[in-house]
Amino acid sequence: MTSxxxxxxxxxxxxxxxxxxxxxxxxxxxxxxxxxIVLITGPxxxxxxxxxxxxxxxVPHFYGGRMEGEVKVLGQDVREASAGYLSTxxxxxxxxxxxxxxxxxxxxxxxxxxxxxxxxxxEIAQRTNSVLxxxxxxxxxxxxPFALSGGQQQAVGLASVIAMKPExxxxxxxxxxxxxxxxxxxxxxxxxxxxxxxxxxxIVEHKLQELVDIADRIVMIEDGKxxxxxxxxxxxxxxxxxxxxxxxxxxxxxxxAHKLKAAGIPIEKVPLTVSxxxxxxxxxLRALKEPIVELREKESExxxxxxxxxxxxxxxxxxxxxxxxxxxxVTAKFYKEDFVGIIGQNGSGKTTLVKLLNGLLKxxxxxxxxxxxxxxxxxxxDLIRYVGYVFQDxxxxxxxxxxxxxxxxxxxxxxxxxDQWESRINSVAKMLLIDSLLKEAPYSLSRGDRQRxxxxxxxxxxxxxxxxxxxxxxxxxxxxxxxxxxxxxLHDKHGKTIIFITHDMxxxxxxxxxxxxxxxxxxxxxxxxxxxxxxxxxxxxxHLKPPMITLLFKExxxxxxxxxxxxTVDEALGxxxxxxxx
Amino acid sequence: MAFEYIQGQSLMHKLDPRTxxxxxxxxxxxxxxxxxxxxxxxLLGVIVLMYRLSGIPLSKLWGITKALLPVFIMxxxxxxxxxxxxxxxxxFYLLPGIAPVTIETTLVGITSAFRFVLFIWxxxxxxxxxxxxxxxxxxxxxxxxxEIATSLGIAFSxxxxxxxxxxTVIQAQKSRGSQIEVKNPIKKGISFIPVVVPGIYLTILRGxxxxxxxxxxxxxxxxxxxxxxxxxQFGHEDYVFLTxxxxxxxxxxxxxxxxxxxxxxxxxxxxxxxx
Numbered sequence: 071m072t073s074x075x076x077x078x079x080x081x082x083x084x085x086x087x088x089x090x091x092x093x094x095x096x097x098x099x100x101x102x103x104x105x106x107i108v109l110i111t112g113p114x115x116x117x118x119x120x121x122x123x124x125x126x127x128x129v130p131h132f133y134g135g136r137m138e139g140e141v142k143v144l145g146q147d148v149r150e151a152s153a154g155y156l157s158t159x160x161x162x163x164x165x166x167x168x169x170x171x172x173x174x175x176x177x178x179x180x181x182x183x184x185x186x187x188x189x190x191x192x193e194i195a196q197r198t199n200s201v202l203x204x205x206x207x208x209x210x211x212x213x214x215p216f217a218l219s220g221g222q223q224q225a226v227g228l229a230s231v232i233a234m235k236p237e238x239x240x241x242x243x244x245x246x247x248x249x250x251x252x253x254x255x256x257x258x259x260x261x262x263x264x265x266x267x268x269x270x271x272x273i274v275e276h277k278l279q280e281l282v283d284i285a286d287r288i289v290m291i292e293d294g295k296x297x298x299x300x301x302x303x304x305x306x307x308x309x310x311x312x313x314x315x316x317x318x319x320x321x322x323x324x325x326x327a328h329k330l331k332a333a334g335i336p337i338e339k340v341p342l343t344v345s346x347x348x349x350x351x352x353x354x355l356r357a358l359k360e361p362i363v364e365l366r367e368k369e370s371e372x373x374x375x376x377x378x379x380x381x382x383x384x385x386x387x388x389x390x391x392x393x394x395x396x397x398x399x400v401t402a403k404f405y406k407e408d409f410v411g412i413i414g415q416n417g418s419g420k421t422t423l424v425k426l427l428n429g430l431l432k433x434x435x436x437x438x439x440x441x442x443x444x445x446x447x448x449x450x451x452d453l454i455r456y457v458g459y460v461f462q463d464x465x466x467x468x469x470x471x472x473x474x475x476x477x478x479x480x481x482x483x484x485x486x487x488x489d490q491w492e493s494r495i496n497s498v499a500k501m502l503l504i505d506s507l508l509k510e511a512p513y514s515l516s517r518g519d520r521q522r523x524x525x526x527x528x529x530x531x532x533x534x535x536x537x538x539x540x541x542x543x544x545x546x547x548x549x550x551x552x553x554x555x556x557x558x559x560l561h562d563k564h565g566k567t568i569i570f571i572t573h574d575m576x577x578x579x580x581x582x583x584x585x586x587x588x589x590x591x592x593x594x595x596x597x598x599x600x601x602x603x604x605x606x607x608x609x610x611x612x613h614l615k616p617p618m619i620t621l622l623f624k625e626x627x628x629x630x631x632x633x634x635x636x637x638t639v640d641e642a643l644g645x646x647x648x649x650x651x652x
Numbered sequence: 653m654a655f656e657y658i659q660g661q662s663l664m665h666k667l668d669p670r671t672x673x674x675x676x677x678x679x680x681x682x683x684x685x686x687x688x689x690x691x692x693x694x695l696l697g698v699i700v701l702m703y704r705l706s707g708i709p710l711s712k713l714w715g716i717t718k719a720l721l722p723v724f725i726m727x728x729x730x731x732x733x734x735x736x737x738x739x740x741x742x743x744f745y746l747l748p749g750i751a752p753v754t755i756e757t758t759l760v761g762i763t764s765a766f767r768f769v770l771f772i773w774x775x776x777x778x779x780x781x782x783x784x785x786x787x788x789x790x791x792x793x794x795x796x797x798x799e800i801a802t803s804l805g806i807a808f809s810x811x812x813x814x815x816x817x818x819x820t821v822i823q824a825q826k827s828r829g830s831q832i833e834v835k836n837p838i839k840k841g842i843s844f845i846p847v848v849v850p851g852i853y854l855t856i857l858r859g860x861x862x863x864x865x866x867x868x869x870x871x872x873x874x875x876x877x878x879x880x881x882x883x884x885q886f887g888h889e890d891y892v893f894l895t896x897x898x899x900x901x902x903x904x905x906x907x908x909x910x911x912x913x914x915x916x917x918x919x920x921x922x923x924x925x926x927x
Contacts, residue, residue, distance in 0.1 A: 132867055154872030162868045169861035170868075174784060174809040181881055183869040188877040195881070216813040234870065430823050450826055459827040465857070466817065467824035469849035479846065483829030513853065527828060 078102040082139035096294035109285035127156035161236030167223035171215035183234035220247035221416035250615035279321035307340035317548025323347035379403035386436035396422035398591035411582030415613040419591040428457035458533030464524035468512040579637035664781040669790035692766040731761035
C-alpha cells in the first residue's frame with residue numbers, strides 16, 4: 071500500500087499547557103511522509119518535546135491544556151483518538167532514560183509494550199529476542215534496568231519502543247547519555263531500521279553533524295514556531311552561523327568555512343564532513359606558493375605548575391559493596407591551577423573517582439590526600455571545606471522555601487558565624503547572577519536557574535576545588551556553554567580549581583586546561599587537551615572521539631605540514647588566517 | 653527490602669503462588685488452634701528447615717529475627733498485663749499489684765510471641781521464593797483487574813530506583829555538610845528534612861514519568877486483552893503439597909476440638925507431667 075497521504079500532518083497547530091498563558095507551540099505546519107527521517111532541533115524550551123508529544127496523543131490527552139489547529143497521525147485526528155491507540159502507531163522514547171524504565175528486568179521492560187498490544191506469548195518472545203540481539207543487549211537480559219549505566223538505559227528504552235513495532239518512531243534526544251561512538255552506532259541503527267522496515271522516524275537532537283547524511287530533513291523550531299526547514303545539507307551549509315547563534319551545534323567544519331569566507335578567504339562551498347572539508351580547505355592551502363613548514367606541534371602553553379599538589383590520589387582502587395570494582399589503581403595529582411575535564415565511556419569510573427575526592431566514598435585501597443588530610447581518617451564534614459561537589463541533578467538536593475535559605479544550608483552545617491552569612495550569600499548570588507532570585511522558591515525556577523542555585527549552595531562554603539558532575543547533560547549547546555563560561559569565571563577570576571565530568575568533547579577542547587581519560591576504572595591518558603586529543607587510536611579504544619575540527623587537522627596536518635593539535639573553530643580560524651592571509 | 657526475591661529451584665520456588673497463599677491460610681488456621689509453646693517451637697523449627705530446603709541463607713532469617721526481638725519481648729510482657737491469673741499460683745508481680753506472673757501467663761506470652769515470629773518468618777519465606785511477577789499473575793488469575801496488578805508491579809520495580817535516588821540525595825546533602833548520622837533523635841529528625849523534601853519531589857516526579865511512559869507504551873490501549881507472558885499452572889507438586897498440609901491442619905483442628913489437646917500446658921502438664 072503506497073498511499074501518498076502524509077503519515078503526520080500538523081496544520082496551524084497551537085498548544086498551551088494548562089496553567090500557562092504563553093503557547094508552547096504556535097502555528098506549526100508540518101507534513102511528514104512515510105519512511106522519512108526528520109530531525110527536529112532548536113534551543114531548550116523551543117517546543118520540540120511538546121510537538122513530539124502530540125504525535126502519540128500525550129498532548130493533549132495526558133497533559134490537558136488548550137490545543138488549536140489540527141494534528142493527524144496516519145489520517146487520525148489526535149484529538150479524537152485515544153492516547154492508548156496512538157501509542158500503538160507512534161512509539162515515543164523520552165529524553166531522560168531512567169524516567170521511562172518501569173520493569174524489574176531488561177527483558178520485562180522490552181516485553182512490556184508488546185504485552186500491552188495483546189500479542190501472543192510466542193511472538194513476544196521472538197520480538198524480544200530479536201530486538202535484544204539487534205541492540206546487543208542480550209547479556210543484560212536479566213539485569214534490573216535501574217542498575218545499568220545511562221547509556222545502556224537509553225538503549226533499553228529504545229529497544230522497548232522498537233519492540234512494539236510502531237509505524238512511527240519518535241525519539242527525543244536518544245543519544246543524550248551516550249559517548250561519541252555509542253551515538254554513531256545508534257544513528258546507524260536508526261538508518262537501518264528506516265530502510266528495512268520503512269519506518270518513519272522523528273528525532274529530536276542537538277548533534278547535527280552526525281545526522282547530516284542520515285536525516286532527510288531538518289526542522290528547526292524556536293519559540294514554538296518552525297524557523298528553518300529543509301534538507302540537512304542545505305540548512306547546515308547555508309545557515310550554520312544562524313544555527314550557531316541560536317545556541318545549536320552545526321558541524322564545526324561548516325562553521326569554520328563560513329568564518330573563513332567572512333575573513334575574505336575564498337571558500338568554494340561549505341563542507342559538512344571531514345572528508346568534504348579536506349577538499350574544500352586544500353584548495354587555498356595548495357595555492358600557497360611556498361610549502362608551509364610547520365614543525366612545532368604544540369603551541370599551547372604547557373600548564374604552569376608552581377605549587378604543591380592539593381589533592382593526591384595514590385594507587386587508589388574502589389570496590390562497591392556489591393563487588394564491582396569501579397576505580398582501579400589510579401594515581402593522579404591535582405593542583406590549584408587545574409581546570410580538569412574528566413572524560414571516558416559510560417561506566418568507566420569517572421563519577422566514582424570524583425566522589426573519592428571529597429570523601430563521599432573512601433578508597434578500598436590506596437590513599438586519597440585532600441589538602442594534606444587522609445580521606446579515610448577525616449570526616450566528610452572536614453573535606454567538603456576544601457572540595458565542593460555539585461551533583462548533576464539540582465532536584466536531588468534543593469529543599470528550602472527560598473533560594474536564600476537554600477544557600478545558607480551549607481553555612482549552617484559548617485557552623486560559619488552568622489555575621490558572615492549575608493556577605494557570602496550575596497557575593498555568590500551575584501557571581502552566579504541569581505541575586506534577584508534570593509526570595510524565590512527554588513522549585514519555581516527554571517531548570518537552568520535551579521542548577522545555578524545548586525552550584526551557588528556549594529560555592530558559599532568557599533571550597534578551593536569545585537567538582538561538577540556532568541553539568542551539561544540534557545542541555546542545549548548554548549546552556550552547556552553558559553555553565554562552562556561560569557566555571558571559567560570561577561577559575562580565572564576567583565582562583566578556583568575546577569574538575570568537571572562531561573561527554574561533550576567540544577567543551578573539553580574549549581575549556582579544559584587538562585584532560586583525564588578514563589577506561590575500565592583506570593586513567594589511560596592525562597595531559598593537556600592539545601596532547602590528549604592527538605591520541606586518536608587510544609581515544610577510539612575508549613569509545614571517544616576528538617572534536618571534528620581536530621580530526622580535520624589530523625588530515626590537513628599530514629598533507630600540508632600544519633599543526634595537528636587544533637581543538638576549536640576559533641583556534642583553527644586564527645591559525646589558518648595567519649597562514650593564508652599573509 | 654520487604655519484597656526481596658531469591659532465585660532458586662526448590663519446591664517452594666516451584667509451587668504455584670496460589671498454592672502458597674492457600675498454604676499460608678492453612679498455617680494461619682493451624683497456629684490459631686495450637687496454644688502450646690513447645691509445639692509452636694517445633695513449628696518454628698519446621699519453618700527454619702523450609703528455609704534451608706529453599707536455599708535461603710539463614711543469615712537472612714537472622715536478619716529478620718533480630719528486627720523482631722523487641723516486638724517479641726513486648727508480646728511477652730504485655731500478656732502479663734492483660735491475662736488474669738485465674739486462680740493460678742502467682743510467683744510475683746511485674747509492677748506492685750499488677751501484671752501477675754504465673755506459669756499460665758508466661759506460657760501464653762511465649763506462645764503469642766512465637767506465633768508472631770512464625771507469621772513473619774512464613775510470610776517472608778513465601779516472598780523470598782515468589783517473584784513479584786508471579787504474585788501479579790496470581791492476582792490476575794484471581795480476578796483482580798490487570799491495571800491493579802501492573803501498577804503494583806511497576807511500583808515494586810521502582811523501589812530500587814527510588815533507593816538509588818534517595819542515596820544520591822543523601823550524598824548531595826552530605827556534600828553540603830549535612831550531618832545525617834547524628835545520634836540525637838530530634839536532631840536526626842530535623843537532619844532528615846533536606847533528604848525527605850527532595851525525596852518527595854522526586855517520588856512525585858517518578859509517578860508522573862511512570863504514568864506518561866505507561867501511556868506511551870500503549871498500556872491503556874486494551875488492558876483487558878493484555879498478554880501476560882509468564883504463566884502459572886497448578887502442577888503435580890501443588891496438589892501433593894496442598895493435600896498433605898490440608899490433611900495435617902484438619903487433623904490438628906479435629907484433635908483440638910475433640911480432645912482439647914495442644915493447650916498452653918499440653919506438653920508440660922499432660923505429656924511430660926512436669927507441672
